[in-house]
Amino acid sequence: MKFPNILLAFILAATSVLSAQKKEVSLEEIWTGTFQENRLQSLQSLNNGEEYVVLNRDRQAGTSSIEVFSYKTGKKTRTLLSSSELKGINAFSDFKFSEDETKILLSTEVEPIYRRSSREIFYVYDLRSKELKKVSDDKIQEASFSPDASKVAYVYNNNIYFLNLKNGERTQVTKDGETNKIINGVTDWVYEEEFSFVKAFAWNPTGEKIAFLRFDETEVPEFSMDLYGKGLYPTQEVFKYPKAGEANSKVSLHIYDLEQQSSEEIDLGAKYDSADNAGEMDPEAIGDFYIPRIKWTKDPMLLSVQRMNRPQNNLDLIFVNAEDNVAEVILNETDKAYIDITDNLTFLKDNSFIWTSEKDGYNHIYHYAENGKLKNQVTSGKWEVTNYYGYDSKSDRIYYQSTENGSVNRDVYSIKPNGKDKKRLTTGTGMNSPSFSADFTYFINSFTNVDTPHVYTLHRSKYGKLVREILNNNELIEKVSAYEFSPKELSTININGNDLNMWTIKPSDFDESKEYPMLMFQYSGPGSQSVSNSYFSTNDYWYQLLADKGYIVVCVDGRGTGFKGADFKKVTYKELGKYEVEDQIAAARLLGERSYIDADRIGIWGWSYGGFMSSNAILKGNDVFSMAIAVAPVTSWRFYDTVYTERYMRTPQENASGYDENSPLNHVEKLKGDYLIIHGGGDDNVHVQNTMRMVEELIQANKQFDWAIYPDKNHGIYGGNTRLHLYNMMTDFILEKL
Structure with a gap:
């Protein structure tokens, strides 16, 4: 059929207008920084509390300088130091x-x-x-x-x-x-x-x-x-x-x-054994233990030392008198699973101290006297303190961040050490992260949610009053509008009796009457969080690219992840790769029942711990997952380091079945779908040994798979065009196999 020239011109013009309305994102744009957010440089408060300094780099001149700014006005007050004025230092x-x-x-x-x-x-x-x-x-x-x-x-x-x-x-x-x-x-x-x-x-x-x-x-x-x-x-x-x-x-x-x-x-006293009874003290034991923190107290001759047994379920806070080098245990905490080490220790003028602990089932703030006697539990409730920022003696207030507004959100609060007069200092629902001035007069808040790239605002700490906006990402919002990206939808999904946090990215032209393949992403490591009320990460732009090509992308934080209480996080103790994998399989199966998801085309991918998970998922869930990508995966916890692994698994000598029953190496015969495994050859963290062993097991099981090694690259697999090449490879694999 021949169209009249006028009609043909109209069709071409209409097509041109439609294509101009929605740009398609490319991997080159993603990995060359097209969607990079403006971020406030890492700043440091001066002692006066009224000014802060930032490091400024002039890349063209090859120089650097320390610039001083006023908190109140945001204006530069002076240049403290410039390398251009120094002999012998270019930058x-x-x-x-x-x-x-x-x-x-x-x-x-x-x-x-x-x-x-x-x-x-x-x-x-x-x-x-x-x-x-x-x-x-x-x-x-x-x-x-x-x-x-x-x-x-x-x-x-x-x-x-x-x-x-x-x-x-x-x-x-x-x-x-x-x-x-x-x-x-x-x-x-x-x-x-x-x-x-x-x-x-x-x-x-x-x-x-x-x-x-x-x-x-x-x-x-x-x-x-x-x-x-x-x-x-x-x-x-x-x-x-x-x-x-x-x-x-x-x-x-x-x-x-x-x-x-x-x-x-310094003789720190009795050492620990490794018994299951929370690391009971044994004076005769040779003592395989850790010293994960040392810090001087307000008394110049009193050193605080945190000592932990090898199973990491018994923690001592020890004071050492530096005049006679005598050590005394001031505080002891035990846990049926493990204790996380933090930097949340602050000594007050009277040498009493602020400490955080999960001992009531959620991470909260406690105030102890110098002798270790509890003065007060400062915060309480079925929510987590997620950051502790310090204590201001002038106002007698403690500043912290928490999940009081839901586990996917963060807000900033202040409270008296006696637990009274709590004030919420941030208002936006999403992720609020402050940087306080030295005297706690001001804080600069970084705010983001699923709809808003980072916005930086200055506030007075007393009530959180907004002083001014410092920096926003309106230009980025305008730029991405041309792409008509799909929103990142936050929700929950009930799996194995738990309401798990979930986000979903759908094609921009999503039609509920159609069927779409689904790709799941997860990390799932103990205490981690992949689902939060925050704006797009670099990977989210990749998910938008996949959504443009007709995929639904989903992320579910299963059991073992963080910020929902100690029991939820520590359920995976001694069995890494069991409950987390069960949750991913169950979530995929439940989502596959939705009319718009093609249950025969469900894939999963992850990096590091997420690679361990995606490998297990396609093996143990071979009736659910048809494709998996594992980047830099642990394939047996026997290959990983003592501190991390034994914290969650104890030693292989104590818990051989926990190590082996959930190792992908021991389930390769179950592989049915398409599997891609990728590793950096110079990974000092998760050694390429993990992938080499997995490859050999797959070969001996006569299973076909795809794999790639990036020579000399570390755990991050980056440098030059490396990331672009990696994501091109993964995209091609998804488009072909899923």
Whole structure:
């Protein structure tokens, strides 16, 4: 049939208008930052509480500066320091003030080690004399001012040193440091990864003592990775990595006396056994234990130490008197499953302290006297304190964040230590996250929900009164409007007797009378949360791309995830991969009963713990899931580290069935659908060993599958075009197989 030219022109014009109305998102746009949100730079409050500083980088000039802004007006008041005025430094990547803000430590030439650790060249800049001093010609770790800013302590080659800034004398505190054997003052791999800290030394408030941890990792087994690079021969990275049930570093606490120029190991008293009765004390036990936190109290000669048994269900708060080095247990907590370590410990002027605990079934704030006697449970209720921001002595108020407005939301509150006069300081329903000024006069709130990218506003802390808006993402809202993205719908789904949080992204032209394939995403690790009232992450734009191609994307937070009480979170204890997988399978089955979902085309994907889950889901739920993608998955918890794994599983020697019955390695014969497994060859966290073992088991079971290894890439699998390539691969797999 031939159309008249006018009619043809009309059809073409109409098609052009329709295509202009809705843009289709591309992977290139997603991974080149097209939808990147404006974020407020990480800021640091000055002691005066009226100003804050930010690090400004001029990428064109290759310089950096520290800029000072007024909280009240938001206007820049001055430039504190610019690298363009410094001889010998082109730029600095980070900075730290001394306590009196007269000196600044400048970080340059940063060389990453693991997730949180790095080696750097440090300089000290004196704001009064305008003098610049290099701390060491070598790259060092964790440089830190003494309280009076007269010295800088640091770690080099696993030993602690300090530099006297007045006379230039350098003192070596420890001398036995040795790679893969003895570490002083910084943590070993597993402490860094699982207890989330690197700096393992602390000046006392008067600068007379340095408390530090020493790690003897002689007996910890070594792990090696081949890194291929571009040379003729690959290199090998060898480091100590304690896998579940294997030897940990032997950790000890020491206090160095600057006047005596000597260290003493602190006897922390009776050690623990590993019995099931919550880690009962055993004076005769050799003591396999952790020291996950040290912190000086308001008394300059009193050090607080948190010590935990290896099963992580018995925690002591110990006070060490640094004058005679005598230790005393002040507080003890036990749990039938495990105790999470936090930084929620604040000492008040009278040396009473604020502490958080799940002991009543939900994470709440407690106030204890210096002797460990409970003064008051500050917060209570069937909701969680999710962040503790500190105590303001001037107003006698504690500031915290919680889920009082629902587990997918966060609000900010203040309350008296006696638990009275609680005030809600934020109003928007969604995720509220504050940054307080040093004296708690102001806070800058970051707010987001499913409809709103981050908005930053300034508030007075007393009542939460809005002072002004600082930054919004209206330009991003305008930009994404051209794509007509589908909303992220929040809801709940009742699975195995629990109302589980869920989000759903549907095609923009969704028609309930049609059938759509469904892709599920989850992470599901203990205490995690993937369903929250927050705006699109980078992956959400990918889900919009998939929705444009006719897929429904769903995420369900099953049992074992966080912010719904200790029982909900700890139900997976000793059986990782059982209840979480049951919930994903049941959710997929229930959703598959909906008329608009094609029950024969349900897929699941995840990364890390989520890869462990997606692998188990397609095996144990082979009648529900027809496709799965696993990125950097754990395939047996026997391959993972002691601290994380044993917290939730105990050791393989104690709980062999828990490890093996829920390992994907032992269910490969059940594979029926399409399975893609992906790993970084240089992953120091979840070793590529996990994927290699899974691949071998699948081969021996004569199961067909797809797989890819990204050479030398770590757990994040990024760098250059790596992420774009990865998501192209996963998209093609989904389009072809689901």
